[in-house]
Amino acid sequence: MTIARAASSRRSFLGHSYSLVGVVAALVILAWTLIAIFAPYIIPHSIGDIVDDDYFGPMRQGLWLGSDYLGRDMLSRVLMGARYTVGISLAAVSIACFSGVMLGMIAAVTGGWLDTCLSRFLDAMNSIPSKLFGLVVVAAVGSSIPALILTLAVIYIPGAYRFARALAVNINTMDFMTVARVRGESIAYLIGSEILPNIIRPVLADFGLRFVFIVLLLSGLSFLGLGLQPPLADWGALVRENIGALPFAAPAVIVPSLAIASLTISVNLLIDNLPQKIRDRDA
């Protein structure tokens, strides 16, 4: 019954089947990416300009999302905030997944003491709660943008490693790996040509999930005042700045929250509704 329902909401195109939810989620992600790239050219006001006499102003013409605690334009600040939230998270998740997946595949293929040491060490790092790890490292090295990117990346390398290694270990037990090994293939070939193509889909899904984790952690740190420092402001920092608006339920505190939620929920939904390649045997 469920299958029938799920199938009816899927459409097919070019040998792939899509679901409507997935398409909408992808469009939201695309929109935020474009905004992150072009934000400086499309913001109506400079983010530092005080344009409203009142603070926590309501939505109205000209100030589409109201004003913040200093009377600055919220729309411009949210659009620019996208740049920091999306940019920093994307950089961090790319570093984390690339290193984690490479290490994971190498560990799975080589095995032996390298695998044991690497796994033991990274598993230990994984058992430090991420937010705590973030707090400690930020306390130590500060919260410049490069420092934040590296910190976030380091926090999520163990998870990416563990995930990729588990997948690669499964692939490694397959007979085609044995065949390639007794053919005399190098480790680079085994990783790049035999393992990677088989794990790339789950790895990409994991990339998305980890991106969500990083957005959430970055926002959390900024919310605690330990992330991006003023005058720069990502979405988490915008919520923090304007938390005073909570009793009035002003857009200044609600909009950045919604921005975070729209991005993270979209990524999650996209992962759950990825286009599926239709590969029917000619039965």
Place this chain on the structure above:
Amino acid sequence: MTSGVLNLVLKRLAIAVVTLLIVLFAVFFATSMLPGDTASILLGQAATPEAVAGLRDAMHLNDPAILRFLRWLLGLLHGDLGTSYANEMPVAALIGGRFVNTMKLAGITTLLSVPLALTLGITAAMLRGSLYDRTVTIVSIGVISVPEFMVATLAVLLFAVYLKWLPALSSVNEAHSLTDLVRIYAMPVITLTFVISAQMIRMTRAAVIETLSTPYVEMALLKGASRSRMVLRHALPNALGPIVNAVALSLSYLVGGVIIVETIFNYPGIAKLMVDAVATRDLPLIQSCAMIFCLGYLFLITVADIIAIMSNPRLR
């Protein structure tokens, strides 16, 4: 218990000890990367170079890192957590009462969220595909996808701003009656329960659904067993390991959640203490708080793994 199980449990405990050492070293190492010289920070800008050098000596800051790590470890074993830089009080004294507060918060949340999440997760798996299942799934995806502070702000908006049932801030010292207590804990606990349950529901549901597709559950169906018998007698006992793991992993979200929740609601626990310590760069305090959190987390996942090992019927 057979020797096989005992061996596995001992091995798991040994791994926990190794992990603990690595984690402690990581915490120590990260905090000693702090830029600036601790001695000069402590003495302020007016300090003479001689005074700074004297203090450095007294604090053993010139020793190699590994030696300082070992000394710190030795101190920990004696219950000496060091002295706070900020107000020169022993760290143990600063943490004491607040630790109890945090444990209370975590304890109440656990008691609430574990039964709630297990019930929701298992029933959703049983009624897979129903409206109920899809509602539970969508809500839990939603909660997982948003930051904890947003769940907290939504809770404030709903319960404190619109409904005006509860105060937005907590203050444990003013608790005189049961109603006070409920009002104080309600907000943080509601927020934390949401955050933790969502994760636990998803993982429990997945674990039960996976066991429901095994041949022995199909066999039970072909014996004429009812749906509830299939789930309760055949699927659940075998999903126990993964479920315990799900519970432990989700409880570890408590750590992250507590940091945000204590800050938002101004709850006097160690997480709030630690966030303040990070702001003032109070090294010994950060180290100790971080250590407590890591210990708690490690304890949870170790216990979960051991239960999973012991619940494996093949090892009986």
Place this chain on the structure above:
Amino acid sequence: MSNLVEVRNLKIEAKTDAGRLVEIIKDVSLDIADGEIVALIGESGSGKTTVALSLMGYARPGCRITGGEINVSGRNMAALSEKERAKSRGTDIAYVPQSAAAAFNPSSTIMEQVIEVTRIHKLMPPEQARKRAVELFKALSLPDPEGIGARYPHQVSGGQLQRLAAAMALISDPKLVIFDEPTTALDVTTQIDVLKAFKSVMRAGGVAGVYVSHDLAVVAQIADRIVVLKGGEVQETGTTAQILSAARHPYTRELLAAFEPKPRQAHADADAGTKPLLRIDNVTAGYGAVRADGLPVIRAVNSVSLVVEKGRNLGVIGESGCGKSTLARVIAGIHPAAAGDIVFDGRELERTARKRSQEQLREMQIVFQYADTALNPAKPVEDIISRPLAFYHRLDRQARSKRVDELLDMVRLPRTLRYRHPSELSGGQKQRVNFARALAAHPKLIICDEITSALDTVVASAVIELLKELQRELGLSYIFISHDLSVVEAICDEIMVMYNGERVELITPDKVKASTHPYSKLLFSSVPKLDPTWLDGLVRDPELVSRYGHR
């Protein structure tokens, strides 16, 4: 209604991954009389299990009964509500699964699960049910009938679990028992015990049965009538004797033909058979900790020697756990030997593949049993076959492409298959691609590890024929590892029998009937024959069985 089971125009639909509906059972009708055992026979995908399960009103997830009637003792299972169906499951109709090991709940005792049916349907008090179970254990000649129920499934062997599953089905005195390939996963010497036990309890109780199998010889021993299925349709129905002696349908004849022994002509080549290509001397290998003398604690292969001559084939036969697959991996250098010498083409080989030269690796190829895991699912066929060409022979793109066509021709696959992925091929096609990859290296020796075991009988015999042809054309040598005597007989010049890691006997195919070693005798006599009287007439030396049988 005169028959216990009357199925009329049964239709079952399945949903493909893309959401398309496919009719997998098309208009099937069949009858089963009281006390009659009917076999459903066919290759994988023929729908035999689907039909059998539908008798319980059950279709696996993704499948749906869309039409027809399934009358079992007067009730139409297709039209009943799920609750009503559940009432007859376990009581009127019981099921014995293919893999009892997977169908027993690992976290509950065997006795609990055997008597669960009586609890669910409140048939008798638990005490009485336990007594009845012990009686059944005795009737099924299980060892320790009083105590076996207290154990957990993982503490009992596969053959015993299969009989325990039968006890679980029979405890409620059902009118009909469905056996779903219940002996397929067992070794031949165990299979006989299980078959005998099934046959005697079914006969004693006068219970009707449906026996699903792909193996005509097994079915011949137990069934009164045979229904041949293919592509979700009934091809032919008849009594066992009719089907075996006077099959009308071409597909049934094909199935029967796969059983005909096709002895290999003796080698005419004067050149071949003179020089040894591979010689291994006293090779020992195993697992676990290494003792002081350098040998492993658990020995899978114990001091085995063998010789393969150029252009000749050696068969290695034995039951699961006898060390034959480990031997293959030792020779290929995948599992390094702990002791002994391997001499290939006159040169001593290193024990691990990593230390062997590229040329040595190229000349000895290994082909595995499961083409599903031996072919990288992420690559198209042409990439799979052309990799050895690039790696060993450094052919350029154009030369590779030409050679891939030639290789596909050699293994009798259409050239257009080169663009497909392994998941888009049938089992037999995959195994041919698997073999083409080995050929691409241009080897002197190919080690075939159970390469036909996962294939249907008809497909397997076609693959064997292909291997023989290629050998004639290319002058290859094979080491053929199998548990299936007929396969080894068909292709090998010499047969080595292994038991418990040791070489028991080396004989030529024509001498199989005159084997001298007691284990070989037991093994060879346990292979089912198409003759329906074979099982009843089989007399086995109980001492031999207790010495070598794997219970």
